[in-house]
Amino acid sequence: MSFVVVLMLFNLLATVSAIVCATRSYRRYGSTGRVVLAGLGGLMILPLLFVLATVVATPRATRLP
DSSP, X not given: OOHHHXXXXXXXXXXXXXXXXXXXXXXXXXXXXXXXHHHHHHHHHHHHHHHHHHHHHSOGGGSOO
């Protein structure tokens, strides 16, 4: 997988996560400030999980010592 594809997937996950978090926050609270903060927080949730899953799935022999 090329670097560009991984970067695009990372950005796609961040965007989807931000939209989902902002939508749920708006439905629950209806406050614009909370929606913005939830969207910013959502930008980091799924990509972070993606990075953690990738690190865990990487074989130990390929990691730097």
